[in-house]
Amino acid sequence: xxxxxxxxxxxxxxxxxxxxxxxxxxxxxxxxxxxxxxxxxxxxxxxxxxxxxxxxxxxxxxxxxxxxxxxxxxxxxxxxxxxxxxxxxxxxxxxxxxxxxxxxxxxxxxxxxxxxxxxxxxxxxxxxxxxxxxxxxxxxxxxxxxxxxxxxxxxxxxxxxxxxxxxxxxxxxxxxxxxxxxxxxxxxxxxxxxxxxxxxxxxxxxxxxxxxxxxxxxxxxxxxxxxxxxxxxxxxxxxxxxxxxxxxxxxxxxxxxxxxxxxxxxxxxxxxxxxxxxxxxxxxxxxxxxxxxxxxxxxxxxxxxxxxxxxxxxxxxxx
Numbered sequence: 095x096x097x098x099x100x101x102x103x104x105x106x107x108x109x110x111x112x113x114x115x116x117x118x119x120x121x122x123x124x125x126x127x128x129x130x131x132x133x134x135x136x137x138x139x140x141x142x143x144x145x146x147x148x149x150x151x152x153x154x155x156x157x158x159x160x161x162x163x164x165x166x167x168x169x170x171x172x173x174x175x176x177x178x179x180x181x182x183x184x185x186x187x188x189x190x191x192x193x194x195x196x197x198x199x200x201x202x203x204x205x206x207x208x209x210x211x212x213x214x215x216x217x218x219x220x221x222x223x224x225x226x227x228x229x230x231x232x233x234x235x236x237x238x239x240x241x242x243x244x245x246x247x248x249x250x251x252x253x254x255x256x257x258x259x260x261x262x263x264x265x266x267x268x269x270x271x272x273x274x275x276x277x278x279x280x281x282x283x284x285x286x287x288x289x290x291x292x293x294x295x296x297x298x299x300x301x302x303x304x305x306x307x308x309x310x311x312x313x314x315x316x317x318x319x320x321x322x323x324x325x326x327x328x329x330x331x332x333x334x335x336x337x338x339x340x341x342x343x344x345x346x347x348x349x350x351x352x353x354x355x356x357x358x359x360x361x362x363x364x365x366x367x368x369x370x371x372x373x374x375x376x377x378x379x380x381x382x383x384x385x386x387x388x389x390x391x392x393x394x395x396x397x398x399x400x401x402x403x404x405x406x407x408x409x410x411x412x413x
Contacts, residue, residue, distance in 0.1 A: 101184035104154035113411055114156045118392050120316030121290055123264065125193065127386055127411050129159035129320065130404070131395040136162075138172035144400070145176050146184070151401035153188065155408060161320075161395050162227070163197035163238055164219050170202055174226035181228050192233070196223045197268060199238030211241030213252040220261055235262035236293060240270040246277055254285045268293035268322075272307050279315055291318035291392065298366065298381050299326045299359075304388070313390030321385050324394040330381040334360070335367055375409075382410035 108114075115124040130152045136145045149160070166173035174196065185192060198219035201209045207218060220235060235256055237249055253265045265287055267278055275292065282289045292312050294303040296319075303309045303319070312319045325331055334355055363377070370380035385394050398404035 101150060103150075103188060107154050107156045110156060110411075116392055118291055118318035119312070121264070121288070121318070123193070123290065123318075125159050125318070125320070125393045126157050127393055128157060128382070128408055129161055129393045129395050130157050131322065131397045132160060132162045132166050132173040132177065133322075134397050135399050136173040136176045137167035138169055138175070139167070140176075142176065142179065146180060147401050148398050148404060149180055150184070151404050152398075153185070153192075155405070157408075158191055159193045159195070159393065161195045161322075162223075163200070163236075164202045164223050165200050171222070171226055174223055178226055178228035189229075194227070194229065194232050195234035195236060195266070196220070196227070196232050197236035197238035198223070199236075199241070199268070211237055211239075211244045211249040211252075213248050213255075216249070216252045217256065220256060224261065231260055232262050234264045234266050234290060236266040236268050237270070238268050240267075240274050246274060247281065250278055250281045251285075254282065254287045257287045264290040266291040266293060269295075272311060275308060275311060279311075279317065289317050291320055293320050293322055293395070295323045296321040296385055296388070296391070297324050297326050298330055298384055309388065309390040318392040319390050320393045320395055321391060322395045324382055324385050324396060325378055326381075329354075329359075329363065330366070331378040332367065332376065335364060335377075376406065378407060379410045382407060386410065 114126050116127055117123070118125045130149065135148065160177065162173055162177060164171060164174065177194070181189070198216050199211055202219060207214045209215065216237070220232075224230065224232070235253070237253065241249060256262050257265060265282060267275065267289065270278065270292070279289050292308065294308060296303045296309070309319055311317070328334065366380070367377045370377045373380065382394050382396070385391055396404070396407045398407065
């Protein structure tokens, strides 16, 4: 059934804005504390109507930030194609309310330019992404990972030029080491394109950005921070407390392996779950709120397989 043009966003979607939005670093950008990631559940293998229902639910509850990458799917590129279809069907009237991000840096096409952080790769990838998403520009473009073989100045100048060309409004970096982050921050400021945000994995099981000093640096220099994999791909939920469900990621041995769920980790997860229950919360709600309470954190990036799951994650936002 084609419902194109029939979607009308919830009129009161910003009524909870004071609780939902937070300033990103020292910029003028306000991001929702909970942002929607398109890593899973938005590819060509997924139901478009389910993807559509999730995005409707997100936007109707004030989630204006959609996070993508060129290789999200599967197949590669298909999450961006889904967003393009969503823009045409539902979200074109709301484009100026949305804050859409995409990235380049992981393998996307064959040959030496479909990967990493060369000027050729970043610019070609963004051009492809814009065509897939049916957009003239993105609000935020990331270098998806640090490239140890390309001169940093080449990567950074490409990002500067992308903004100057009007193809992105802001620049972010993801999973760069601290020393490279410092160089990027200095270079981008000197070229009048200040670094908006850093994306890194931060959760109750992986505190690397804190241990490495990245969160402190971002907080001290007015750079936002957004956490991906805040629930450790489902480990920080009740999903695996009583075994491995047949329909779970771990059962498919794709991103999560059986070997990860050691007796020690399971015991720790059960302990965390008991602590959450004592507070009247779910484990997921406690885990998301913990991230938002950390110094320097702007937003948590959640995936969702249904509107109901997304609404459960939104409970982490303190009233």
